[in-house]
Amino acid sequence: MANEREVTIYDIARELNISATTVSRGLQDHPTISKKTKRKILDLAEQMGYRSNHFARSLRSQKTNTFGIIVPRLNSHFMSSIIAGIENAANEQGFSLLIAQSSESSVKEAASARTMFDSRVDGLLVSLAVDTTDLTHFDSFFKKNIPVIFFDRVQQHESSVNILIDNRQAAYNATRHLIEQDCRKILHITAPVVQNVYKDRLRGYREALSEHKIKFREDYVLITNLSQEAGAEAARTILQMKPMPDGIFVANDSCAVGCMLALKEQGIRIPQDIAFAGFNNDPVTKVIEPNLTTINYSGYEMGQVAARHLINHVRDVSFISSTNTIILRSELIVRASSLKKGSK
Amino acid sequence: MANEREVTIYDIARELNISATTVSRGLQDHPTISKKTKRKILDLAEQMGYRSNHFARSLRSQKTNTFGIIVPRLNSHFMSSIIAGIENAANEQGFSLLIAQSSESSVKEAASARTMFDSRVDGLLVSLAVDTTDLTHFDSFFKKNIPVIFFDRVQQHESSVNILIDNRQAAYNATRHLIEQDCRKILHITAPVVQNVYKDRLRGYREALSEHKIKFREDYVLITNLSQEAGAEAARTILQMKPMPDGIFVANDSCAVGCMLALKEQGIRIPQDIAFAGFNNDPVTKVIEPNLTTINYSGYEMGQVAARHLINHVRDVSFISSTNTIILRSELIVRASSLKKGSK
Structure with a gap:
């Protein structure tokens, strides 16, 4: 039963005692076929489980x-x-x-x-x-x-x-905002900078620093896989830093949230001790306390x-x-x- | 150019000066074709942009x-x-x-x-x-x-x-847990109970109540679309209730989180005033404060x-x-x- 023969227009034609051409035209809503006949053809096609020959049509039109x-x-x-x-x-x-x-x-x-x-x-x-x-x-x-x-x-x-x-511009805006909030030791958490999104965000971060005469520090760029767990791990690294950063710009929200939760657990106050900005405007940004500053794009x-x-x-x-x-x-x-x- | 002719096995055969049968067999890794010839055929097929005739094969095998x-x-x-x-x-x-x-x-x-x-x-x-x-x-x-x-x-x-x-059992467990935490006025937020998941969760909730001699109240079942926004809206209804519930079991996590955030904003303490349980174990359950009790299933x-x-x-x-x-x-x-x- 599972490999039942496919229903064809010939089966429908035989059943209705009309020609296969009429059936074919009826199925394609051809103007020469009466409404009544079309209805009969469509109803029977539905009932018999006829499938329009998608593949054959694809072969002809080269479109799928x-x-x-x-x-x-x-x-x-x-x-x-x-x-x-x-x-x-x-x-x-x-x-x-x-x-x-x-x-x-x-x-x-x-x-x-x-x-x-x-x-x-x-x-x-x-x-x-x-x-x-x-x-x-x-x-x-x-x-x-x-x-x-x-x-x-x-x-x-x-x-x-x-x-x-424009990832560069968005990252520049986020970093500049942190600077305007009096952050001077701003850390950036991102992914390996092979892809444009991370390369450009790093670039925007550096540009904002340089424009405000803040020296770029290699050790202030943490490369992770940007998961929430990676954020918690980054927090452990950050807690060891002397001096600790006073602002963090993270290349996505879930990693930012993981980092914030882990820092809060250790008594770090956000934003008083460390200010945070993320990226994406995921729904979680409005659940985390305090709510997360972020880049919105739909x-x-x-x-x-x-x-x-x-x-x-x-x-x-x-x-x-x-x-x-x-x-x-x-x-x-x-x-x-x-x-x-x-x-x- | 966009409708370039499809490359066939005949084109490959002509190019390599071998028969189409040999090309076909080579592409299908047939044992009678030498490794060297296979390599040549595959390399040229790749180079010429040959596509295995997926559709024709589908028509024959009836499998896609x-x-x-x-x-x-x-x-x-x-x-x-x-x-x-x-x-x-x-x-x-x-x-x-x-x-x-x-x-x-x-x-x-x-x-x-x-x-x-x-x-x-x-x-x-x-x-x-x-x-x-x-x-x-x-x-x-x-x-x-x-x-x-x-x-x-x-x-x-x-x-x-x-x-x-087993949605009934899971909901029963969540509700019984709230009862064991001394909740006696337990509200249930869910979706229209057409689908099994919501019907069964409501059933489990009612069973737990009845087993603990807590009377079921129609007005303690709120029907929503279970979005985070719907949770915030439910909170407004709940704040009007006299007396307010002391426990809430929500049929999903995002709605529970929306409700919790809105209640917290109005000074309701969770779990002291109202205890909460959700459903799904979404990542957001570990971001909301306090973290949300929930049903985990992957x-x-x-x-x-x-x-x-x-x-x-x-x-x-x-x-x-x-x-x-x-x-x-x-x-x-x-x-x-x-x-x-x-x-x-």
Whole structure:
């Protein structure tokens, strides 16, 4: 039973005693077929479990109406918001999504790209793994002119479009805010600076320091995997430092929260002893006490923009080749965790 | 260029001056082809951007090696953990995932099911929308013996398997724990009780009350959408109640956290005035102060179990028809939010 024969238009035609051509036209809402006949055909098709021949149609049109998505991991608030945004925009326009996670490994990223290439996706949306240093595993897409859009974690490529925020500017704003709150010993917690997002945030942090004549210290940059646990571990390192920093800018919120909780446990007062700023505006920023100052940018909107851009390209409405980079808005949201000035 | 002709085995054969049969066999790692020739064929295939004829193969084998997933929403911590677990298990075995969100609407759920049916997924994994009352929109799958597995939010169907935890028992345990902490006026915040998860949690709550001779009060059950904002709104209702409850069991963590934050703002002490228990063990439970007592069950593991079960079924290793329901473990994790006894 499990391998039951597929229902064809011939089966429907036989059952209704009409021609297969009529059935085919009826299913495609052809104007020469009467409403009554169409209704009969559609009802029987539904009842018999007929499936439109998606594959055969794909072979003819070379389109699958499917996009591939590869993200570092699926279970982060930011990434799942992006995927929800992509799904919303794609679904509205009749596109389905094939989804894979690279688990932060470029090797797995390459394997997923290969699978999606073989599945003939009409386009690819990728946020790069933390260790991806080149884009050769996407060459098969570039060669075939299948559009590839990188979002958030991106690399430049002449044949693709990048969608991201101005990470340098956002990090500069967060760091400058800490300086304006009278912080002078500002530490930065980040990930290995291979990817643009971390490279640019480090750059913005350094620029703000240098502009305010604060010397950059190598030992004030902690490289972690940015998890909440890594934040707690960073706190242990920080507690050993002499002198301790008076401000910390963290490249994401969950790591900032892990660090804050661990420092608070040791009696460190936030923001009086150490002021904090994070990145992403995850919901947890409004649960932690004091609430966390952070950079707000909407993953959901980034996902929608990426999907709409890809859809327009596939439909030849816009031309991906003339667009190189799309920069989305971001903003500093100041909350109690950084308001050192005036607090005691 | 965008609609470049597809590279075929004939192109590779011509280029290497060998037969198409040899190319085909080489690509399939056939033993009659020498290693050297295979290497040449594979290298050239890669270089020319050859794609194995996935569709044609699918038509022959009736398999697409793709599973469909439909979830209420993608951007909740619990659901994205489940999807990460499914992806991990499916990817390991060479299955790809088509993903859609119903946005808690049974109409959108039905449309997604139709798309996935037409895409000929080998199996379907579904967590039901909050308003789904019957399963007729999955009939096309049942008729064709395409396996359907429901997880977490499930309904019984003779042709499908349900994977879930014992929600009644978990809710009973949470409520009994509040009673043991000397709570006598225990309120329950939940969602419309259409879906099993909320129905069963309400049942467990009532059982614990009745067993301890505490009268059930209709006005102590608040129906919300369980968002963090809904929790804050529930707090406003609770503050008006005379007398106020002394314990609250919430059907998920984010709503519990929203309620706690709003009550704390009004000077209510947790757990001294009101003790709290949530559900899911989201990371936020360890950020809120006091940390939230909750029911722990792993979405990631539930996803893995669901995918492995589906893979085994598709491969005829296990027989879905003989399995009806798989119950996964859950446990009460007691934290400071509920430890009313002895606190003052």
